Amino acid sequence: MLPKKLLGQNFLVDGNIASKIVEALEINKGDIVVEVGAGRGILTEKILDFPCKLFAVELDRKLYSFLHSKLGDRKKLKLVRGDFLRFDLRLAAREGKLKLVGNLPYRITGPVMRKIVGDREVIEAAVFMVQKEVADRLSASSGKKAYGLLSIFVQVHAKLEKLLQVAPKGFRPQPKVSSTVVRITIRPIPLVKPEEEEFFFWLVKTAFSQRRKMLVNSISSSLDISKPELEEILADVGLDKRTRPEEVTIERFLKLASALNPGKGGKE
Incomplete structure (x- = not known):
């Protein structure tokens, strides 16, 4: 199954990195997890080892069909074919706050962050893999070149931690840049009224x-x-x-x- 450049697809293939991402989400019994772009299911399968409910959102028709044939019978899993940016997080959170996870393509990182902030009342935390450049912008403090509107927008509403660096060899096809896994924890009270x-x-x-x-x-x-x-x-x-x-x-x-x-x- 070939990745689509239009969707910015670079599939994570390193199982050790996948395990670390899922561990960082700190899944507890009864948690509700939303996976942004399930891809080939490397994170999906590891999440299903935990006693949680999982919404796996995938836009690509062929990948959705692949996941359905591979994991469609798992009771804890709800496969959703569609655009995460249109996915109703508040509806998914009827039974509790959400934990989000995923390997985000560069082109949708900004829109995903805006969606998270917009629906922050129903989100507890998120662990995302993003391009290193994006992670630098998200976490930048004043005086740094990467510091700007995106840094402030996210940090006013959430605490952000860089967890680990991921080399291009962990993906297929290999991207030209490194990636960073970040954990975003929603602040109970934003810094601005x-x-x-x-x-x-x-x-x-x-x-x-x-x-x-x-x-x-x-x-x-x-x-x-x-x-x-x-x-x-x-x-x-x-x-x-x-x-x-x-x-x-x-x-x-x-x-x-x-x-x-x-x-x-x-x-x-």
């Missing part, structure tokens, strides 16, 4: 839209406030007027958003 979330992410997105500019220049044109006033607010939250967006920690962005938020008497 619900009523401030929209403005906070607007501010971060605006700042990083011109990441090489000084922060005062990248956001001032979008705010109804003079540069001297903005520089004063930056100083109040501990930021120099020459600071660039990539140098601002999440904590400082939170303080800045709170100071500028029109709903809190800041920006008008």
Whole structure:
């Protein structure tokens, strides 16, 4: 069965790595697991060794048929043919919070992260294999080249750990880059308050839209406030007027958003 380039398919073939991924999910009796892109079933079979319920989602018709013929009789398994991005996680979580797992193609990593954050109330944790570059972006802290909107978006809602590196030889066909296994644990309480979330992410997105500019220049044109006033607010939250967006920690962005938020008497 040949992988499809269009779907970004690089099948994991290293059973030892598959075991480590499933172990990292920390499956307990009664857990509900959702596998994103079951592929040839290397993770699927290992998950089924645990006393859990498994939804294995696979978009590719031929792979779905292969999995159905191989594992379709397993009572704990619900095979779902379709796009994970359209899969109803809230419906799957009727009996408890979900644990997600999968080997994510590069092209859908961002959309998957947005879906997880959007449905975070029904998700406990996720263990994903992603390209090393993506893992670096997800986990990056301020001052790092990879730090940006995606880093902040995920870290505000979840804790992220890099677990292990996976060399190209662990896949067929072999990709040109290494991969990283990451564990994402949803925060019980996000770092940003619900009523401030929209403005906070607007501010971060605006700042990083011109990441090489000084922060005062990248956001001032979008705010109804003079540069001297903005520089004063930056100083109040501990930021120099020459600071660039990539140098601002999440904590400082939170303080800045709170100071500028029109709903809190800041920006008008």
